[in-house]
Each structure stands twice: as C-alpha cells, then as structure tokens.
Amino acid sequence: MNHWQKSLNAWASKPFVRQLQARFPRAEIFLVGGAVRDAILGRPTQDVDFVVRNVGKAPLERFLAQHGTVNLVGKRFGVFKFKPTGLSAYDLDIALPRTEHSLQHSGAYRDFKISSNSALPIEQDLSRRDFTVNAMAWDLYGRRLVDPFGGMADLKKKIIRTVGAPRQRFGEDYSRLLRAIRFAGQIGFTIDKQTWSALRADIKKLNRTAGGERIVPFEVIAKELVKMFDADPIEALTRLDRSGALQLLMxxxxxxxxxxxxxxxxxxxxxxxxxxxxxxxxxxxxxxxxxxxxxxxxxxxxxxxxxxxxxxxxxxxxxxxxxxxxxxxxxxxxxxxxxxxxxxxxxxxxxxxxxxxxxxxxxxxxxxxxxxxxxxxxxxxxxxxxxxxxxxxxxxxxxxxxxxxxxxxxxxxxxxxxxxxxxxxRSPGKRALPQPILDGHELMRHLRLPAGPKIGELLLLLREAQLRGTIKTKKQALALLKKRR
CATH class of the missing domain: 1.10.3210 (Hypothetical protein af1432)
Structure with a gap:
C-alpha cells in the first residue's frame, strides 16, 4: 500500500466514518477532490471533502447532527459543513453526489442548477469538476481510487487539464480561467496545451458583464489573484502576462x-x-x-x-x-x-x-x-x-x-x-525599545505647561535623547529640559 493510500485510509478509522457505516450499511463514502490530490502529492491539505452515496439528505443530516456540529449553509445543494465530535481541527464538507447544469451559459460562477441525488454514481459527480487532478475519489470502504478522467496520470505528468473540453468547462464558470493559473502555481505544474490555448482564447471573458453587473465578481478574482501570488509570484506574473489576464486586470x-x-x-x-x-x-x-x-x-x-x-x-x-x-x-x-x-x-x-x-x-x-x-x-x-x-x-x-x-x-x-x-x-527585553522616561502628563506637571504642540515637541526631544543614550533617568530628562528652556 502506498503512503498516500495509507493517508487516505486513515479516515476510515475515524469514529464518525465507522458510525456512518454501521448506521447505513449500504452507504458508500468517498474522499474527493483536493484531499485525494494532495495525499498523492504528499502535501498537507486544507480541503477535506466527502461524498456519501445511498443515504438520503434528511437521514444524513440527522446522523451528522448527532455526531458533531452541522452548518446547513449548503443544505439545499446537498452539502453539509460538518465538524465531527473529537475532530475540532477539521471543518469537513459532506455532500451527496451532485450534478451541475449551467442555466444561461453565461460563465457566471453562480449560474448553475445543482441537483443532488444519493443514488448518482460517483463518476457522474466527478464529471462536473474543473480539472482532472481534482476529479478523483477514494472509496473508503472499497479502498480503491476512482479516476475516470486520468487525474493520476496528469499528476505524474505534472499538468493541469480540464475535465472534458476546455472551452466548455471554462464557459461554465469563467473564474476557472484564473483557477487554472492558481492551481498550476500552487502545486508547481504546467498547464496542458489545449487547456492553455482555450484559457488564452477565453481570458477576455473575465471582464464580461450582464445586466450591468460583472459575471465574475472582483471578490472572486481577488481571491484567485492573492492565492496565486502567495503560491508562486513569478509564475503568477508570468502566466497572467502570457495569458492576457494582466492586460485585463492590472x-x-x-x-x-x-x-x-x-x-x-x-x-x-x-x-x-x-x-x-x-x-x-x-x-x-x-x-x-x-x-x-x-x-x-x-x-x-x-x-x-x-x-x-x-x-x-x-x-x-x-x-x-x-x-x-x-x-x-x-x-x-x-x-x-x-x-x-x-x-x-x-x-x-x-x-x-x-x-x-x-x-x-x-x-x-x-x-x-x-x-x-x-x-x-x-x-x-x-x-x-x-x-x-x-x-x-x-x-x-x-x-x-x-x-x-x-x-x-x-x-x-x-x-x-x-x-x-x-x-x-538599550531595552531589557532586547526586542522592543524602552518605554519613554516621561509622558505628557508628567511633563506638564513638572514644567507647569498647558497641553499643546509645545508638549509634543519636548516629548520628541526627550525621546531622541533617550534613544541615543544621552539620558537614562527622569532626573537627566528634567535637567535636559531646563537647559533647553
């Protein structure tokens, strides 16, 4: 068994997974997307997503509520944000298998009709995903990799390739144009030639509007830009330039x-x-x-x-x-x-x-x-x-x-x-500067001066002398002030 298989199989021993299997013997549970990709690459992951088959939405919700904290923000799409009891470090996505259909083919990232179906084959759920490296699943009970689109081969070749025809996949959601660049930088891959050609051909669509509003909001673009520059600023700048995105955005x-x-x-x-x-x-x-x-x-x-x-x-x-x-x-x-x-x-x-x-x-x-x-x-x-x-x-x-x-x-x-x-x-802790010898109130009291710009000037004078080491005590500070008056 490979190291990544051991890493993924470790989830099968988690209490909520074992309890799910005991409660629903016909259930199938899969780790999907980034968790599988990162395990194979030997990278730490922040994306831990599950797809559960053969369990209805209502029974699944009740089960999750009994075994942790459930956020129902994605309930109508068949997605539950779940924090299992005893695993507080993890925020998991637990989903039913889903299909997505672009409603208006506008390229808007929210222009989808999402349908969940517990009986849907896992391969169909994976078919809606953006890139092949994100379209793999690990069957926790069957201990097998489900890879209908060649994600493992693309990981070995270190390329980012869309699931299906690139222009069709980008046309469903134009934010994927930047996601391709971001993923390539994050995992140090190149972008497949056909995918890159389609990306360059469609890049201007990032700035499309409909009804006076942007199809891809700047908030979505900003998220991708910041992530890609964090991952690899040179590659981000290079790919944004060569794709034409830099001309559009910056x-x-x-x-x-x-x-x-x-x-x-x-x-x-x-x-x-x-x-x-x-x-x-x-x-x-x-x-x-x-x-x-x-x-x-x-x-x-x-x-x-x-x-x-x-x-x-x-x-x-x-x-x-x-x-x-x-x-x-x-x-x-x-x-x-x-x-x-x-x-x-x-x-x-x-x-x-x-x-x-x-x-x-x-x-x-x-x-x-x-x-x-x-x-x-x-x-x-x-x-x-x-x-x-x-x-x-x-x-x-x-x-x-x-x-x-x-x-x-x-x-x-x-x-x-x-x-x-x-x-x-000159500071006892040697990590910060010493506190000022006198503050403004002490200065006004000792010199009998009212509040005003003069106090600020004198405080600056004292601080400069203190930091240069010419005064170290209140007595020395007051003596310096008397000389300057």
Missing part, C-alpha cells in the same frame, strides 16, 4: 516593460526585469538567512510587484534618467488597483502594502546613520507602521538592484540593521 504593470533604468545602478535591465528579479529573491538562500524560512507575507509580495510601477509615469531625461516621486506614484497606482480589484476582500492588507511601497526609498532619501532615532522608531518599532514588512521589501529590492560589478550594494541596509540592533540593546 494593465499598469505592463508599462514597466521596456522602461529603462540607469545602467550604473540597474545593469539587470528594465523595470519589469528588476521587479521579476526582486520577486525571485524572495525564495533565495540569502533572503532565508536574513529572515528565516517563514511564509512570505502577501503585503511584501504585492509591495514588490507594485513598488516601481510609478517609474514609467515619472521618467525624465534631463541630465540623467530620473524617476522623481515614483514611490508616491507607485503607492497611488497600487491603491487604485487594489480598490478596483477589491484585493482587501481576499485578505490582503492594502494599508500595510501601500505603506511599504510609499517608504521603500527610505534608505535613499535618508542615510541610516544620520536618521533621527525617533524616525527609526517610527518606521521600525511602532505598531502603526509595518517595519518588518518594509525590511523584507527593501532587502529583496536591493538584491535585485545590480550594478555593472554584479554585486548589489547592501551597505546602507546593513547600517540600518546595525542601528536597529544598537537601539534594541
């Missing part, structure tokens, strides 16, 4: 192609090449050494995608190539795009992403050694600014800024990180 990015940069700083090439190289460095050994082998935050990925998008809009050739305020223009373009595509609906922190794009030139505009300590605190030790995200963006950006020597210049970045380390040494 045309601003295409202006980076052919936008020149000063060769003494950017021997790697134009802005597009620089952006792609920066994204590639997110998975480099040097990036992992700097920040650890942790998941790359979505804000860093999207920050890099858009950090220089303002350059084509600000380029000037007076004495040399200049991109004055490109960071500000990049921020505005990102926020406009994020609002249009509703990226926040997919969990992207748009404010944090915009903030790090706006400040990605911080080391160019101000030298790390000469920066005020309070400025360093504002950007790297405050809950109000995503400093750790900015560090990651700057590191990848610098890694992709390649002079003719071929060796990126990290000197300013290293001066900054040494400065951060020196500041944290």
């Amino acid at each position: 045309p601003e990015l295409l202006k980076m192609k052919g936008c020149p940069q000063p060769r003494n700083w950017h021997a790697e090439g134009d802005v597009w090449k620089h952006t792609r190289l920066a994204l590639r460095h997110l998975t480099s050994a040097s990036f992992r050494r700097e920040f650890g082998a942790t998941r790359i935050p979505s804000a860093v990925i999207w920050g890099l995608v858009f950090h220089d998008v303002g350059k084509p809009f600000t380029i000037s050739r007076s004495d040399r190539l200049r991109f004055n305020n490109h960071d500000g223009v990049s921020t505005a373009l990102f926020k406009k795009t994020a609002t249009r595509l509703k990226l926040s609906s997919a969990g992207l922190d748009v404010e944090a992403t915009g903030a790090i794009i706006a400040r990605h030139m911080l080391l160019v505009h101000g030298q790390a050694d000469k920066m005020k300590a309070t400025t360093v605190e504002k950007y790297f030790f405050s809950d109000r600014f995503p400093g750790q995200l900015l560090l990651r963006l700057m590191f990848a950006d610098i890694s992709a800024t390649v002079p003719p020597s071929g060796k990126p210049d990290f000197s300013d970045y290293r001066r900054l990180t040494r400065r951060l380390a020196r500041l944290t040494k």
Whole structure:
C-alpha cells in the first residue's frame, strides 16, 4: 500500500466514518477532490471533502447532527459543513453526489442548477469538476481510487487539464480561467496545451458583464489573484502576462516593460526585469538567512510587484534618467488597483502594502546613520507602521538592484540593521525599545505647561535623547529640559 493510500485510509478509522457505516450499511463514502490530490502529492491539505452515496439528505443530516456540529449553509445543494465530535481541527464538507447544469451559459460562477441525488454514481459527480487532478475519489470502504478522467496520470505528468473540453468547462464558470493559473502555481505544474490555448482564447471573458453587473465578481478574482501570488509570484506574473489576464486586470504593470533604468545602478535591465528579479529573491538562500524560512507575507509580495510601477509615469531625461516621486506614484497606482480589484476582500492588507511601497526609498532619501532615532522608531518599532514588512521589501529590492560589478550594494541596509540592533540593546527585553522616561502628563506637571504642540515637541526631544543614550533617568530628562528652556 502506498503512503498516500495509507493517508487516505486513515479516515476510515475515524469514529464518525465507522458510525456512518454501521448506521447505513449500504452507504458508500468517498474522499474527493483536493484531499485525494494532495495525499498523492504528499502535501498537507486544507480541503477535506466527502461524498456519501445511498443515504438520503434528511437521514444524513440527522446522523451528522448527532455526531458533531452541522452548518446547513449548503443544505439545499446537498452539502453539509460538518465538524465531527473529537475532530475540532477539521471543518469537513459532506455532500451527496451532485450534478451541475449551467442555466444561461453565461460563465457566471453562480449560474448553475445543482441537483443532488444519493443514488448518482460517483463518476457522474466527478464529471462536473474543473480539472482532472481534482476529479478523483477514494472509496473508503472499497479502498480503491476512482479516476475516470486520468487525474493520476496528469499528476505524474505534472499538468493541469480540464475535465472534458476546455472551452466548455471554462464557459461554465469563467473564474476557472484564473483557477487554472492558481492551481498550476500552487502545486508547481504546467498547464496542458489545449487547456492553455482555450484559457488564452477565453481570458477576455473575465471582464464580461450582464445586466450591468460583472459575471465574475472582483471578490472572486481577488481571491484567485492573492492565492496565486502567495503560491508562486513569478509564475503568477508570468502566466497572467502570457495569458492576457494582466492586460485585463492590472494593465499598469505592463508599462514597466521596456522602461529603462540607469545602467550604473540597474545593469539587470528594465523595470519589469528588476521587479521579476526582486520577486525571485524572495525564495533565495540569502533572503532565508536574513529572515528565516517563514511564509512570505502577501503585503511584501504585492509591495514588490507594485513598488516601481510609478517609474514609467515619472521618467525624465534631463541630465540623467530620473524617476522623481515614483514611490508616491507607485503607492497611488497600487491603491487604485487594489480598490478596483477589491484585493482587501481576499485578505490582503492594502494599508500595510501601500505603506511599504510609499517608504521603500527610505534608505535613499535618508542615510541610516544620520536618521533621527525617533524616525527609526517610527518606521521600525511602532505598531502603526509595518517595519518588518518594509525590511523584507527593501532587502529583496536591493538584491535585485545590480550594478555593472554584479554585486548589489547592501551597505546602507546593513547600517540600518546595525542601528536597529544598537537601539534594541538599550531595552531589557532586547526586542522592543524602552518605554519613554516621561509622558505628557508628567511633563506638564513638572514644567507647569498647558497641553499643546509645545508638549509634543519636548516629548520628541526627550525621546531622541533617550534613544541615543544621552539620558537614562527622569532626573537627566528634567535637567535636559531646563537647559533647553
């Protein structure tokens, strides 16, 4: 028995599965879709879906309610969200076999008539699914793989292929055009030639409307975009570009192609090449050494995608190539795009992403050694600014800024990180900065001053001195204030 078969068969010993079999001896229960795909690939899965045959909807609902918590959100489609007793870590989908028929052939992801039928063969249920790698089932009682569309063969060949004719399958739900790209990136596969040709031919349909409303809502598009960039940003950008989806959804990015940069700083090439190289460095050994082998935050990925998008809009050739305020223009373009595509609906922190794009030139505009300590605190030790995200963006950006020597210049970045380390040494925990010596109320009481801008100025003065190590006690703070009055 293969490792993946053992993994899938482990579900047969779960109490609710054994109890289901005991209650309904004629029942057949299958693991389907992503759970089967990921088990075969040896990947952890978040999709644990079951199809139960030969049990009616009402008896199945009663059984599930007796053995866990049931959410009836999909009841009319024959789908139950189920959290089994003793398996609180899992939210399972338990469904009857279903068929789907597009009502108007509009390509809308909700334009389906869904019919459930407990007697429907599992093969028919699988026939409605999007891609062959998602159209497999594991029979928990029979211990066999049900694979009517060649999903296992496609897993071995590492290709994404539609179930049936590609244009028909895409025409049922245009969001599948982006799902194909997303799945390919998530599991490191290529897209089958016929599927890719159909995808490119139909990609413009992503922007179709009916009755004044989008057929594929931006919320659905945003979810696919964020997932695909999280999985593999380089492949996401490449496939979106080559499919024509980038022109439809984020045309601003295409202006980076052919936008020149000063060769003494950017021997790697134009802005597009620089952006792609920066994204590639997110998975480099040097990036992992700097920040650890942790998941790359979505804000860093999207920050890099858009950090220089303002350059084509600000380029000037007076004495040399200049991109004055490109960071500000990049921020505005990102926020406009994020609002249009509703990226926040997919969990992207748009404010944090915009903030790090706006400040990605911080080391160019101000030298790390000469920066005020309070400025360093504002950007790297405050809950109000995503400093750790900015560090990651700057590191990848610098890694992709390649002079003719071929060796990126990290000197300013290293001066900054040494400065951060020196500041944290003054704190007992060495992970945050020390608390201010005096607060505003104490200041007003000691100096007998009313509330106002003057208090803020004095607090800033004290904080700067404290962070530089010139004062450490309230007595020293008050002495400094007396000198300044």
